[in-house]
Amino acid sequence: MKKGIIFDLDGVIVDTAKYHYLAWKKLANQLGFEFTQEQNELFKGVSRKRCLDILLEMGNLSATQEQKDVWMIEKNNDYLAYIEKMDDSEILPDVPKILTLLKENAIPIALGSASKNALPILEKVGLAHFFDVIVDGNNVTKAKPDPEVFLMAAKKMNLSPSNCIVFEDAVAGIEAANAANMISIGIGEKEVLSQAKFIFKDFTQISTDFMKKLISN
Numbered sequence: 001m002k003k004g005i006i007f008d009l010d011g012v013i014v015d016t017a018k019y020h021y022l023a024w025k026k027l028a029n030q031l032g033f034e035f036t037q038e039q040n041e042l043f044k045g046v047s048r049k050r051c052l053d054i055l056l057e058m059g060n061l062s063a064t065q066e067q068k069d070v071w072m073i074e075k076n077n078d079y080l081a082y083i084e085k086m087d088d089s090e091i092l093p094d095v096p097k098i099l100t101l102l103k104e105n106a107i108p109i110a111l112g113s114a115s116k117n118a119l120p121i122l123e124k125v126g127l128a129h130f131f132d133v134i135v136d137g138n139n140v141t142k143a144k145p146d147p148e149v150f151l152m153a154a155k156k157m158n159l160s161p162s163n164c165i166v167f168e169d170a171v172a173g174i175e176a177a178n179a180a181n182m183i184s185i186g187i188g189e190k191e192v193l194s195q196a197k198f199i200f201k202d203f204t205q206i207s208t209d210f211m212k213k214l215i216s217n
């Protein structure tokens, strides 16, 4: 059966977590508390709205929806200022090699991301042309670990979920892929992504043979 591959964006294709971190940290500091890199781990794969709620919980703060909307816009503007400066040097190692291999084998490629900034980022780093389907934070209503984002990508590729393979760096993303009945491949640490069917530290650890087997059976 024909296979399709779904990639998460942040932490899989590009390392934007550091920019999300700097933007959230600025807001936390402005509100009078610290925000650490370790705490930022909890934000991976999590929607902007939910991230703000978690941040406010960390600072023991509550706010009206109007105030939250203002902070989300501020945070996003700071994040966009970092994105503006991105170029292809920020693509994670061997990502173009894997995308090229898939294209050469006529395998459909989809993006399944919680980010509302997914398309501008792909365009900035020059990878948008690889993607046949893009499903992002603008299209879904339920955040990972809900499988909605990946199920929508499968549908748009005209493939059944069991023929889709997901590359993810977030625990919530691996849970979403498993819940969608897809093959989950974790990119990151074994200890963190233990629920994934396969785990690799990064794409340099994935052989051409492994990829060929993955897309052939």
Ligand code: G6P
Pocket (backbone or CB within 6 Å): 010, 020, 043, 044, 045, 046, 047, 048, 051, 076, 113, 114, 115, 116, 117, 118, 137
């Ligand atoms: C990705 C990131 C999250 C981020 C979310 C929303 O899933 O891993 O850290 O909060 O996208 O991103 P956005 O660009 O819409 O604020």
Ligand code: MG
Pocket (backbone or CB within 6 Å): 008, 009, 010, 011, 012, 044, 045, 168, 169, 170, 173
């Ligand atoms: Mg991610």
